[in-house]
Amino acid sequence: MLGNRRIQLSAPGHRGRGTGSDTPRFISDRVDARQLAEGKRITATIIRAGIFTDPRYGTFEVSRELLETFIKNFDAGTYGQEIALDIAHEPNEGAAGYFRRLFLDGNKLRGEIELTDYGIEAIKRRGFRYLSADYVENFVDNETGETHGPLLRGAGLVVRPAIKRLDPIQLAETDPDTPTILCGRAARILTEEAETVMKEHLKKLRAKLVAKKLSEGVIEQILASAEANMKQLGEDDKALADAAARFEDLGKQLAEEIGDKPATLNIQLGESGEGGKQLTEDDVERILADRQAQAEKESKQLTETKAARVKTFNEAIDNAEGIDEDTKKVLREAEDLITPEMSEAQVKKLADRQIALGNRMSTSSQLAGMGYHVAGSPSVNTDEINGVKRLQESIDNGLRGSVSGANGRLRLPNEDSPFVQRLLAEFDRINHRALVLEERTLAGGETNIGDTNFPASFTRTVIREALSDLNILQLVQTLTDPSQQATTQIPYEERDTSSVNNDGVVFEGQGIAAASIAQKMDLAYILPRKLAMKISNEVMHFARASRINWDAYGRNVESNARVMRELVHRVIANEMQRASDSYLAQDVSNEDVSARLDGSNSIIKTAEFPIVRPHQQYDMQGNAVGNEENPITLSIDGSGVSRYDGTGNQSAGTYYRVINYNLGYIQLVDESGAQVTPSATSASLSYSRATNIAKFDLDNGTTAVGVHLNGLLRTIGARKAVMRGEDRMVTPDFLLMSPVLNDTVTNADQFAAERKRDGTDTNNDGDLEMVKSLPSFGTNAPGIDLGDERIIMGARGTTSYSVAKPFTTGQPFEAVNASGQPTGQKVAYGEEYSAIHTPKPIRNRLTSVIAYSGDARANA
Structure with missing residues (x-):
């Protein structure tokens, strides 16, 4: 039950309320006064999701659902007036601006604000730079008495917001006793401002040094020293200008020295004052000489390192067995690819690849000598087979540390089900070469993947994640057969004991009747299921560099896997319902x-x-x-x-x-x-x-709800008995329903501890509460026919999901928005060839219960 507290998230003690002497300050967003103009809109963070403690409200949670309700009530105009921005939560002092739009940015609620002159003046001249939310947890309309849930009443421009530690933070110790906590966004803005000022001074310094006709090498050395010095000065414009002037003088002295005009340098670097170091002409000559010596030393080290790497490579080639000398000579030509920067492990991997190539060349040569003409690249390479496994393990390890992995939105199973293993084996066969190249990229090795390729390992991870978290696959027969064409054969069993008479008693000399459990096949048609998969450029970057933004990768896997999972779930669930209803x-x-x-x-x-x-x-x-x-x-x-x-x-x-x-x-x-x-x-x-159903009216009238819902349990039990009767002889082993309907079922009195019956309890076998000894599975896809009214009961494996070709993507193309502008994402079209089918002779292995409101239907 929602309370109805009003929460203002300025820090305690703000404007004289509370002591606030030791309260950390959280900067949720910064309003940049330099970009303000009268009537200009700004965008700022209002509040972020998390669990917080405040002396006024105790512990409270700001959830994503709460933020979404803020937006819903804002868009609906629930408050009945414009949502205003005031100053220091003092609305009677006037409006600093008005919110024109609210939207989510990850776990942050952000808003577009149209500022008034009062607000602009407060930001520019009075130092109000940060926002503090003002909301109620359950808004009640004072005219209609209706409740609307959480509602944002407004926000205040404040100096010290209350909510802290919502982002990775940096501490700027402006006061020894009171740290100011900067969120990543505010810290980034301050850093960018300082870098912009510094770069402007460096740009001017470069122009002046070029005018003195110094060599490019000398200019770069001076600029590097200047940048290192200026980074210590922050955004102090005067100090930066002074430093630039000192380095300009140094350039002048160096120009004179190069021009054989003796001069004494008297330039003070670093902090001004008597303690600064004075550089003389001898100092400059010594510095340049030291750098030259260091460069020569590094060059010598690189030469020696490359020679050692080349020696390691050639020794590996020479020691390879089964390769003739002429072939080894060809393989050693790859030493030109070795650079001093390569590690010894990378050189060994290059040698291994050359040796593998040599083995294939030798094999082809030997087979040709025996009269066999080989096409392609004959090889059996267990390292490449294991490489796909290593690739998936590396991706899983990276995703476990991502935001999506840490909060449980990615399943990332340690072991795949047999069906997923078979499906991925076929995917690996089709995409083998791409997966091997991507494994080498991720390991830091050499590869020829272009930076426009859609990573096959990403598609593989999406398939694995989608199917591993798809519980409905436990209810169907899963098959893979890459040899399937336009149609496929679905196997099923049919029991026939009709010819057995006299309880199987057969007297001497009489014929023996045959009883059988026949293995039969039913024709199903393969259909192409096609889907466009979107991926960000951050993930695409891994096609040309082994550095991966795992948070971006995880978000892309999560969203694409969810779309695929919901699509497969919906089609299977609708087929099970249609097959059940079509019987009788x-x-x-x-x-x-x-x-x-x-x-x-x-x-x-x-x-x-x-x-x-x-x-x-x-x-x-x-x-x-x-x-x-x-x-x-x-x-x-x-x-x-x-x-x-x-x-x-x-x-x-x-x-x-x-x-x-x-x-x-x-x-x-x-x-x-x-x-x-x-x-x-x-x-x-x-x-x-449909007649293969039982109906139960949820309207309880004057009967207690728990007692009335016992009737629903009896209806489920009766349907189970019909399935097990002699007309069908089917043992049902699952229920499929929505979580909402399962919750309704568990409200029956039979679930109470003191009256619990064996077989109707909350033992979790499936992903919902067990009912009548049947494991219950929940629907987790929108728009399926079951809705919140139907329970499907049946025997597992009645419906089949047969895959001829797993989901595979083609070449990506640039994604654009409604205006035709690129979005920094790629879209790749993919398709799966599969059949979802229930053989007609065994549709009696499914049945249903409908739980509905009779009054609601009568009035519809």
Whole structure:
């Protein structure tokens, strides 16, 4: 239950409230006065997510959900007035600005603010540079009495905000007893300002040194010394100017020395004062001589290092067995690629690659001598096979330290399921060469990957992450077969004991009846599932350098894996529901629905429910195969109404779409998807209704909720008994439902500790609470047909997910926004060839329970 506290996040003691003598100051964002102009909008951070402690409010949490509710209430105008920025949380003193937009930036709430003259003056002249949020935890409308949850009432320009340590921070000790805590954004701004001032002085110094006709080498030495000296001076413009002048004089003296004009340098470097060091002409000559000697020493060391590396390389080639001398001579030519900067390990890896090449050359030569003409590169290289494993381990280790890995949003399993292993094995076969090159890149070795390649290891990680966190795969038969073409065969078992008579008793000389569990195959069509995958340039950078921003990599993996996971989950769940409903479905012909079409309704409610989802099989080219199963036909005033396909390319007119198969709701829309409310004198609807279900009305009337929901448990138990009866002889071993419906089920009294029955408890087998000894699995994808009303019960492996080609991407292209501007991201189109299918003879291994509100449907 939300409280209704008003929270102002300025530090205690601000404006005289509290002592505040030892309160750390957190700078959440800085308002740059130099960029202000009258009426100009600024963007600043208001508050950030985290758990904090304040002497006024105790411990409180600022969650991402709270920030999202701030934005929702702001956009809805819930407060009933403009949200203002004041000064020091004193709204009666006037508005410093008004918030025009709120948005999330990671875990930060940021806002666009249109400043008033009062606000500009406070920032420019009074030193108010930081924001402090003012919000209530549960806003109550004083007119309607409605509650709206957390609401941002405004914010104040303050000197000391209260919230601290939300970002990686730096401490600027402006007071020995009171540290000022700088967030990364504020520290970066201050650093950039100081560097900008310093670079301007260095630019002017360079121009003056060039005018003195000094050599480029001397100029670079002076500038390097000047930059090192200036970095100690911060953004003190006068001190920087003085330092630049001293180095200019040094340049003048050096120019005179080079021109054989004797002069004594009297330039003071570093801090001014008597304690500074004076550089004479001899000092300058000594410095230049030392640098020359150092350069010669380093050059000699590089030469010796390269010679040692080349020796190591040639020794490795010479010691290789099974390679003739002529081939070794060719292999040793790669020594030109060795540089002094290469490590000994890198040189050994280069030698190993050359030796592997030599083995392939020798193998090809020997086979050719035996009469075999070899195409390609014959080799069996266990190091490359293990390289893919090392690559994935390196990526996993990096991701575990990322933000997404640390907060649990990435699963990163230590061991893959057998299906995922088979799928990745096929992916590795298709993308073997790219994965090997990427492993070498990540290890710091040489590679020829271009900087426009879409990393195959990224796609591999996305597939692994998506399928490893997809619990619905535990409920289906998972198959991989790269030999599949346009169709595939789905295996299933069928039990037949009909020919066994007399309890199997057979007397002498009589025929013995055959009973069997037949292994059969059902035809399924392979369909191409295509998806565009987006990745940031930060991740793409690893194609040309081994340094990776793991936080950016993790965010990209997380978002793309979620899209893929939700897509696969939705298709499988909808197929399981359709297969269950199609068993024993009954046709409903020409149901009169004209009463609903009175000009005020866009929703048609069927007399019978649930509706069976229609199914039309297609081949790879999109051609229909056979007749549609369980079709829906709608006619209004004698004209047929087509199904809305969501493409936006349909011609102008009226279309239908099913918005709830469970409750039988069909909506009428136009070609854009907007609802329409036609008037009709006649309208008829034909469809199929599901009978392989049990219904339970959640409306409890005067009965206690817990007692009433016991009936839902009994309904589930009765459906389980039907499955195990002699008509089906199926042992169900799972339930599939939404977490919301599972929570409703657990409110039944039978879950109470004192009345708990064996088989109906909160033992976690699956990812939801077990019901009637059946493990419960939750749906974790939006837009699936189950909704919050349906429970699917069945035997695992009834539906099959067969993959012919795992998801593989092509070449990337630049992503652009709605204005056609590049976004610094790449998009790569990928596709998977697979079939999701339930053989018709075994659809009786699935059934459903519908839990719905009868009153709500009656009033719909």
